[in-house]
Amino acid sequence: MHLHKYEKIWLIFGVTCLVVFLSIVGVSAFTNDHHSPAGGIQQIDPEKVRETAPFNEPGVKQLDEDTYQATIIAMAFGYEPQDLKVPAGKEIIFKVASTDVVHSFTIDNTNVNMMVVPGQVTTKSYTFDKPGKYLILCNEYCGTGHHYMFTEIEVTE
Ligand code: CUA
Known part of the structure; x- marks a missing residue:
């Protein structure tokens, strides 16, 4: 079978497009996947918050020398939990989920002000400069x- 020159060009063009398209889809799927633990939206069943990690063990946990994770349930x-204590000068990754509304x-006195929407895990990283007691409150009626x-x-030295 003899392909016309133009048919060949179009065939090559078509295959190239397909490859480019697939690699873009593949790469973005990979990057989304890669980024979701850090900042993307993580889904959670509001009725199963207390059974879903890390909310099955709420509280402060040290991840490495400079990083802590504070897991908090809002309801x-x-x-x-009530007795939150973290050190100053370390990165605190807050993870918050609502069981209801x-x-x-x-x-x-910080720039931490996040909406906690049921069905989503809200994540924010913050480093306290000064030790002391900070008020955590709800701003959404x-x-x-x-x-x-x-x-x-409580932020300790
Ligand atoms: Cu919770 Cu207002």
């Missing part, structure tokens, strides 16, 4: 107990 009307996770929804985090 009407409070945060869990939309709340916020706001740390007074979430029901009759909204004004009582707060806790404290």
